Amino acid sequence: MAEISLTLPDQSVRVVPAGTTGREVAESISQGLARKAIAYKLGDKTLDMALPIPASGEFRIITPSNEDPDALYVLRHSCAHVLAEAVCDLFPGTRLAYGPPVEEGFYYDLASPKPISGDDFPAIEKRMAEIIKENRPFTRCEVSSEEGLRRTEGDKYKNDNAVRAITRGDSVISFYATGAPGTNWEDLCAGPHVPSTGYLKAFKILSVAGAYWHGDQTSDQLTRIYGICFADKAGLESHLTFLEEAKKRDHRRLGKELDLFHIEDHSPGMVFWHPKGAHLYNALRNHVRNVISKRGYLEVITPEIVDKSLWIKSGHADKYNENMFITRSGDREMAVKPMNCPCHIEIFNQGLKSWRDLPMRLAEFGKCHRNELAGTMHGLMRVRGFVQDDAHIFCTEDQIASEVRDFCTLVRDIYADFGFQIAKVKFSTRPEKRIGSDELWDKAEQALSEATAAAGLETILNPGEGAFYGPKLEFVLKDCLGRDWQCGTIQVDFNLPIRLGATYVGQDNQKHHPVMLHRAALGSIERFCGILIEEYAGDFPLWLAPTQVRVLPISEKFSEYAEKVRSTLSESGIRVEVDGSNEKIGYKIRQGEQHKIPYLLIVGEKEAQSELISVRKRKDGDQGQVSLDEFMNVFKLCTPDTNRS
């Protein structure tokens, strides 16, 4: 075929001779566009400007833009090459492994002859800036797969990459030289890249860390250097500001500043909740309690330490052993529970259950302990001791769909109470390490799949990531900084009820095993607290704020009136304290603002005489004088439901 037709973004169609390059098309549109262009897109494939357009289709010229993921992808990929070249220059003997762009920037995995640290960043960045200033072209060079293998011979990582590309079905292997092939630095790479290094206008190296070759723990340990690249300086600056903002919101920092919790060296991954943090924790728990009790859940309480025999029966001793804390009582080996499910089955098993009892929804704010690998802990987000807002729904197969649907509604509602939405739902299927027959897994996955369809849920497949007893849905929410958090989950389990002998008498007067749905909406209270601390940056909404009001007497002369205000508010159930310190009002206000207290009430001579208070709202400042009764109206609307739309 001698011609190809391209559909441009404005839906106009352009017919060009076969073999026309992206650059030629750009030039035919405008010289300015051709100058700015960094790559072109045909369908869902992004290609170098210099490459002939391989076929007809949707066609788009990519120009640098912080809003265009395709543009950022190309810029970051090219920037990764420049980083790698700079490191090779500065650390001779460096062997390169893999350097892709990622959503948050790019990285390059490499093995350097000596360790690279943050101290080396300025030198690396300087060298990168030089390479960019030289404005050398990215030159693509394609060779046959045999030639590709020959060229990478002896280079463990690159050869492996080439082998993988060939296994994937690539017929040619491409290399990119930054400049002239054979003279300048080059790297095995599929591309695409910007036309030349000068297109990289704004970059920064962010961090260095270890990573495994192919993410395999048993394989080589590599050095991973993270960087970021944007279309322009403004984009880079705003991203750096974003990182600063995230740092300021870090729940570990705020937890200390706001006196919410701490973690001790002697109990890694276990949280000591201080009074203010414990309030937050209990408020969350009580909120969930209110929500689920209206939806037919029954709360139970079960032991935290259970004899090993139960864990053997349930399969935990076999499939979950390395995560369990083992303890001993005389000759008995016990384990601290990592999950509540076996205990809930034990409750279900008490007495004879009828089909009329189903669905039975047993809930527990059960404290679980999991001996997570050292090095995986992270503040409240990943701990070893935590409470789930857990429940197990015992039901029939016919009830799975409606229970899954109801739970989705519950998750949606409860996220909305905090201003969150479900960002996506992942569908995790059978893992390698599992109990139960494949037939049972087929059935469970099928049932969950049908239930999600019935609930109208779009899911993303997450193969091999299910629980060891059943497939699961994972509800992911996005916080105000756009970060994903996995919180809620529901899992379909045909296995544990069988293993632990749970039965009910059906309408046919026969005994049947119920299906068990494991589910949690917030996930762990600890993690959810961490997410909320970061989401609100410590500025908790009134209903959650550990201290809602602080009364600030102008001087000690008005401490009596301040105390009267405090006790009146306190009797109405408002969480209030008095700052009776011998400080000037400016200092007390500063303290109150720093402690992120929603309302500061200033009381001095004027207020004491007129029986009023001066209200100062967090962040908004002076609100003027009002009566106490009027002020207390604010708290009548102070419930999570006001967040729900």
Added chain:
RNA sequence: GCCGAAGUAGCUCAGCUGGUAGAGCAGCUGAUUUGUAAUCAGCUGGUCGUAGGUUCGAUUCCUAUCUUCGGCUCCA
């Protein structure tokens, strides 16, 4: 668990190549009695993560270990 970095007063941090530690804030005491984001002065406070080792002498050098941080992996 793996790679890299770090651990000094309640907090944030300084302390060059070895000679037993400093600042700011916080705390305490006193003065001041204050009107919308820091009043002043004085004082207290650390066996420098832990355990060994080298040395006349270790916060500093070495080894081990624990914890934290950044990642990998894993996950609620």
